[in-house]
Amino acid sequence: MTEDAKIAMPEARESLALAWRTLVLAWGAAPRLIMLIAGLTLVAAVAPALAVYLAKLMIDAVLLAIETGEAADRDLALGYAAGEAAVIGGLVALRRITGHYLNLLRAELGYHIGNRIFSKTARLDLETLERADIQQQITLARQNAVARPFSMVQRVFDAAQNGVTLISFAALLIAYSPWLVLLIFAGGLPLFLGELKFSGAGFRYYTGRTPHVRRRTYLEGLMVSPAAAPERLHAGASDAISGRQQALYRSLHAEDRALQGRRSWGGAALIGVSSLIFIAGKLYAVFQAVAGVISLGQMTLLIAALKQGQNTVTSLLAAFSGAYEDVLYASNLFSLLDRPVSTDEGTLTQGPLPDDGYRFEGVSYRYPGALRDAVHDLSLHIPPGQRLGIVGANGSGKSTLVKLMAGFYAPSSGQILLDGAPLGDWAPEALARRTALLFQPFQRYAFTVRDNVAMGQGLRPMDDLAVNAAIDAGLARDVIDELPAGLDTELSRQQLEGVELSGGQWQRLALARAMLRTHADTLILDEPTSALDPEAEAALIDRVSAAGKTVVLISHRLSNLRAAQRIVVLQKGRIAETGTHAELMEAGGAYASLFAAQAGFYNADPSAS
Numbered sequence: 079m080t081e082d083a084k085i086a087m088p089e090a091r092e093s094l095a096l097a098w099r100t101l102v103l104a105w106g107a108a109p110r111l112i113m114l115i116a117g118l119t120l121v122a123a124v125a126p127a128l129a130v131y132l133a134k135l136m137i138d139a140v141l142l143a144i145e146t147g148e149a150a151d152r153d154l155a156l157g158y159a160a161g162e163a164a165v166i167g168g169l170v171a172l173r174r175i176t177g178h179y180l181n182l183l184r185a186e187l188g189y190h191i192g193n194r195i196f197s198k199t200a201r202l203d204l205e206t207l208e209r210a211d212i213q214q215q216i217t218l219a220r221q222n223a224v225a226r227p228f229s230m231v232q233r234v235f236d237a238a239q240n241g242v243t244l245i246s247f248a249a250l251l252i253a254y255s256p257w258l259v260l261l262i263f264a265g266g267l268p269l270f271l272g273e274l275k276f277s278g279a280g281f282r283y284y285t286g287r288t289p290h291v292r293r294r295t296y297l298e299g300l301m302v303s304p305a306a307a308p309e310r311l312h313a314g315a316s317d318a319i320s321g322r323q324q325a326l327y328r329s330l331h332a333e334d335r336a337l338q339g340r341r342s343w344g345g346a347a348l349i350g351v352s353s354l355i356f357i358a359g360k361l362y363a364v365f366q367a368v369a370g371v372i373s374l375g376q377m378t379l380l381i382a383a384l385k386q387g388q389n390t391v392t393s394l395l396a397a398f399s400g401a402y403e404d405v406l407y408a409s410n411l412f413s414l415l416d417r418p419v420s421t422d423e424g425t426l427t428q429g430p431l432p433d434d435g436y437r438f439e440g441v442s443y444r445y446p447g448a449l450r451d452a453v454h455d456l457s458l459h460i461p462p463g464q465r466l467g468i469v470g471a472n473g474s475g476k477s478t479l480v481k482l483m484a485g486f487y488a489p490s491s492g493q494i495l496l497d498g499a500p501l502g503d504w505a506p507e508a509l510a511r512r513t514a515l516l517f518q519p520f521q522r523y524a525f526t527v528r529d530n531v532a533m534g535q536g537l538r539p540m541d542d543l544a545v546n547a548a549i550d551a552g553l554a555r556d557v558i559d560e561l562p563a564g565l566d567t568e569l570s571r572q573q574l575e576g577v578e579l580s581g582g583q584w585q586r587l588a589l590a591r592a593m594l595r596t597h598a599d600t601l602i603l604d605e606p607t608s609a610l611d612p613e614a615e616a617a618l619i620d621r622v623s624a625a626g627k628t629v630v631l632i633s634h635r636l637s638n639l640r641a642a643q644r645i646v647v648l649q650k651g652r653i654a655e656t657g658t659h660a661e662l663m664e665a666g667g668a669y670a671s672l673f674a675a676q677a678g679f680y681n682a683d684p685s686a687s
């Protein structure tokens with residue numbers, strides 16, 4: 079059902095298309111900067127040939143001045159010398175200035191692409207976002223958002239600059255000796271072919287090791303993350319974890335070294351071949367000068383043009399051959415940016431049967447790539463105002479059921495209706511407006527207390543009255559009263575000045591967040607008391623009972639379900655039993671034995687153990 083987001087090396091034509099798209103993207107980010115850099119690049123491209131030509135003119139003028147002893151000839155030679163020096167000096171300055179604008183472009187591009195990535199991920203549905211391959215795609219896109227596209231753009235500029243330089247050298251040489259032009263290419267080719275060969279190996283290595291690099295990053299995270307520290311320290315696992323990390327590092331490093339070694343030795347040998355070709359050309363130029371066929375100035379021109387021309391060919395070709403990682407990145411980036419987002423959203427803001435509530439009709443749902451349904455053939459009616467309790471073992475599908483109900487996933491088969499209309503026909507905002515949700519696990523935002531609560535309404539500006547009411551409803555008043563700046567206290571140790579809360583205090587804030595949604599007629603609470611103390615737990619259940627709303631409450635603690643008018647017992651994604659507490663006890667099934675086990679725990683005679 080889902081198309082895999084793995085990274086594959088694009089074909090040559092596709093690579094060009096990707097390079098072009100990256101350029102278009104860069105153009106969108108900073109058109110004026112690009113134009114400026116293009117202009118500077120063009121000037122820099124013709125400067126080397128101009129300098130070589132001025133050097134030739136200068137040498138010939140020096141020889142002439144020596145021969146004639148005329149002041150005018152001497153001045154001409156001086157003029158050419160000054161001209162050449164000015165061109166070379168100008169070129170150095172130009173490179174500096176271009177470097178400055180390239181840095182600006184780099185920053186602009188990173189910002190622009192980062193925004194594109196986030197505006198895309200913001201529109202991805204939960205099912206897509208939860209996929210491991212999509213997560214990998216997003217991570218790769220984010221990690222390299224600054225470096226890779228910029229590198230690709232820079233390569234294009236480099237290639238254009240080298241191309242123009244090469245043409246200008248070829249134009250200089252062709253008048254003297256067309257086959258020297260061929261030597262330029264012949265001299266650059268061995269290095270290029272070598273690059274190409276090693277780039278292929280580099281690419282295979284790069285893609286092959288991605289999972290190992292991810293694993294290494296994960297292990298490094300375990301070594302530094304405060305969340306992972308207590309278990310790691312207590313279990314004395316630091317050495318074992320860093321041992322695994324180092325073993326991975328060593329094996330990656332060994333491969334790296336081997337590849338680099340082959341690249342360097344191979345490169346050195348190929349440079350030898352290029353040098354031989356250059357020497358042949360140089361000997362030819364000297365031979366021609368000694369024979370009086372060309373002037374000393376022309377000889378200098380030929381040698382300089384040959385050398386610089388060869389270097390230019392190598393750089394030009396290297397700009398293409400070294401682009402594999404950039405192309406790989408671009409392919410990943412564009413496949414993320416091109417990922418379709420669902421546009422066939424519903425428009426309903428109310429259903430045809432306003433008093434019907436939620437109906438599950440033969441609903442099954444299977445997570446992408448899973449081997450079995452997380453919920454299977456579920457049929458259930460939750461009329462408005464009913465308080466429904468859901469129990470079941472770990473992995474029985476409770477959280478999946480409520481996520482389906484909130485419209486996060488579309489059923490794989492069957493349908494869920496709200497007030498007589500399928501959830502898919504509802505406008506997403508209208509559907510979301512109907513529910514207040516406490517998620518499991520809930521988030522701990524490194525925001526102020528006010529924003530932690532306001533997240534319940536999408537961080538919209540809220541007056542303190544509403545925030546305080548939600549805090550009271552979420553049983554978080556005691557938490558806030560102890561904080562140094564009340565609602566404005568920055569929370570979480572993730573921030574330098576942030577105040578850290580306990581697990582239960584965070585859960586109370588999460589409850590307050592849900593309670594801010596006073597417009598919601600349905601409260602969905604997934605393990606709302608998992609971190610609460612018994613007093614808060616009892617208070618919450620009383621509040622929920624008195625809320626006068628539809629309530630769906632998931633809890634492993636069956637005592638919490640005393641508020642429920644009806645209880646559903648899930649087993650392996652199916653409804654095993656349903657009824658009131660009394661009915662289920664009477665039936666003597668799974669619920670009754672679970673209840674007996676929990677009650678037995680409290681009733682047990684302490685002297686017996």
Ligand SMILES: Nc1ncnc2c1ncn2[C@@H]1O[C@H](COP(=O)(O)OP(=O)(O)OP(=O)(O)O)[C@@H](O)[C@H]1O
Nearest residue numbers: 208445448452470471472473474475476477478479
């Ligand atoms: N995001 C996900 N991607 C793939 N599979 C998932 C995902 N979330 C849950 N599952 C699988 O779906 C099944 C039901 O999970 P669910 O979270 O609904 O169980 P639960 O009853 O809420 O469990 P618990 O009591 O542990 O919270 C499990 O087998 C789980 O492995």
